[in-house]
Amino acid sequence: MNCSLEKPYRTTFGNSTSANQAAAGECVPILTFFLLAHGLLMFFSFIGFVLGIVSFQFDHFKLAHGAIGLIVMLLGISQPFNVLARPRLPSEGEKTPFKRRILELFHHNIRRVAVALALINISLGVFLALAVWALWFVFLIVVILVFVFFELLKIQVVHEKMAAILPLKTKEYPVSNEQKMENVAKADDSQQGET
Structure with a gap:
């Protein structure tokens, strides 16, 4: 059975197929895996958020590292709740509603902002731990190489x-x-x- 996540079309609950899989008569239960994986990730991110607040003194949030970390965690935890406001998926050939396009744009850009702030926060955390400049440059080079690799793909x-x-x-x-x-x-x- 071919397993692909490209353009899923909903069939029944727990099953989702791409156009190619539907044409070949295959049905892949990826929605169940998606809900399980993201449910666990949401649970662990919430636990990490709570532990991050409890384990530090409140004056830690006066530093940029603590404030940015709090913002990144709130942005990350808020992402799954976008589904509550998302309009229905348009049927094939139907134009995507304006409200859905705006919400998708908001969702994708919030994710990008959260990742950018997280990268900035990691480098601030390295300096907070009194690490040497060479470690920050190694981190920066690794991030740039990974970014370039995936953009080239x-x-x-x-x-x-x-x-x-x-x-x-x-x-x-x-x-x-x-x-x-x-x-x-x-x-x-x-x-x-x-x-």
Whole structure:
């Protein structure tokens, strides 16, 4: 069974399929895994938030490191609650409502702000621990290298070359409905030939 998380289409509760999987008749229970994984992550982030406040003296929040850490944790914990205000998912061919686009923009940008503030807070925490400047430069270089690596993976040519080295799923560009139907017909023909 092919497991993919690309553009999930909801079928029944606990099951979600991509367009390719639906065309091939496959059904992957990723919603259950998603809820389990994110539920555990939300639980541990809440516990970390409580322990972070309880374990430090209140004057710790007078420093930039403590204040930014508190903001990052609040931004992270607030992300799952966006689903309560999110409008319905538009059906295929229907235009995405303006309210949903605004909420998605808000959700993605809050995440980006939280990650940027977290990176700043890590470097402030390193200096708070009285570490040497060399450690901060090593941290900065690692962050830049990881960022550049993943940005390069977005480029199609680099992605295809890296797929030969790493176990990356290659993408087909572009995939039209006609191509999907041809793939389904080929799969049906091959299954009929086997029986």
